[in-house]
Amino acid sequence: MRNRALFALVALAPVTACASRSVAPAPGGTAGTLVAIFAHPDDETIVAPALAHAARNGATVYVVIATDGRRGVSKHAGIPAGDSLAAVRAGEARCSAAALGARPPVLLGFEDAGLSVLSPWPGEPLDRMARRVDSTLRALHPDVVLTWGPEGGYGHQDHRLVGDVVTQVFQSGAAGSARLLYVGFTAERIAGAPRWYGSRVYPTAPALLTTRIAFDERDHEAARRSIACHKSQATEEEMNESFTALTHLWNGEVAFQQWRGGPSASRFF
């Protein structure tokens, strides 16, 4: 990784306030449509430099967030669970998308931590979510779809379930000939990384991580600004810890497993 020393220095810099400026697309870049579907506002930070890199090179990037995060209470923010927190987190999602050069986020508005309820019947919220994801993918015509793999990063139930729903919809054909990619990290990178928000992510075998998107310092900086948007979820110290952990996990590139396999690739399109 060419810029590891530089990245390490940047990782130590404080994560500053939410930046409203976007990443300007590079003229003549690769056109294509990338749709990243995650569970919570702030999940997109795990692939942030890859999104920034794609947008900067001319891709149309959408971030779709399945839940409104109304139950994601953090003591430091002092915002109670419910509509007020959901509204704050919608604003943070918009801030993050702008920082990455993505289009305004698509917020599906499902309740977090409530996706696996057994009433009125098992899977009911997930069935509704599948229909929303289906219509969203059909409207956006992606070339590439990103989501959580079956491990859900560090195993969060919402992450696992959203990745499952996206995969279900994808295998039904709603995204045509697009590629579906799961973000992943090798055991080697995980072993040397600080915990990410107190947790360790589960590994993916290196041989499966066939799509690797190298990013540069501009994308890394955009990721830092994206993380800084989510003020309701983390103190500045925690944001810095998150950025440091992710910087180690990425090691200059964001790696993905392609659903049902695929050739090695160093670009999305």
Ligand SMILES: [Zn+2]
């Ligand atoms: Zn999450």
